[in-house]
Amino acid sequence: MRKTVPLLLLSSVMLTACGPNKIIVDLPSPNGNYHVEVRKCPQRGSMTSGEQTQVSVLKAGTSENCNSAVNALVQFGSYAPDDQLQLQWISDAELRAWHPGFDPKFGPRSASSKADSSVKVIYAPAK
Numbered sequence: 001m002r003k004t005v006p007l008l009l010l011s012s013v014m015l016t017a018c019g020p021n022k023i024i025v026d027l028p029s030p031n032g033n034y035h036v037e038v039r040k041c042p043q044r045g046s047m048t049s050g051e052q053t054q055v056s057v058l059k060a061g062t063s064e065n066c067n068s069a070v071n072a073l074v075q076f077g078s079y080a081p082d083d084q085l086q087l088q089w090i091s092d093a094e095l096r097a098w099h100p101g102f103d104p105k106f107g108p109r110s111a112s113s114k115a116d117s118s119v120k121v122i123y124a125p126a127k
Helices: 006-015
Strands: 022-028 035-042 051-059 075-080 084-089 094-100 109-112 120-123
Touching: 022 084, 109 120
Parallel strands: 094 120
Antiparallel strands: 022 035, 035 051, 051 075, 075 109, 084 094
């Protein structure tokens, strides 16, 4: 029994690591200098085959791997269902992002932004 548990745990971790990793939306900014990449990713830290949606604002010509924020100017997680996520470029460097699951005052549960990011994300529903 003792040898079985690590094997089962290892197989669960391997299945999670082999989960989805695909771009479901790629939205360029009006001037083409930036783009928003919405990617379906394996859920970080999950022992099952859960999925999460990763939204990354990037410079044109770059991409971001699942569960990474190396290239992202701004990055946040979204909620299910994905078809309720609203993304709209307001200007060349301003993006409006909204999902009914976001907190109306603060936006998504967690978001990261590079200190020198030239793109501003406004978390608000469409007017």
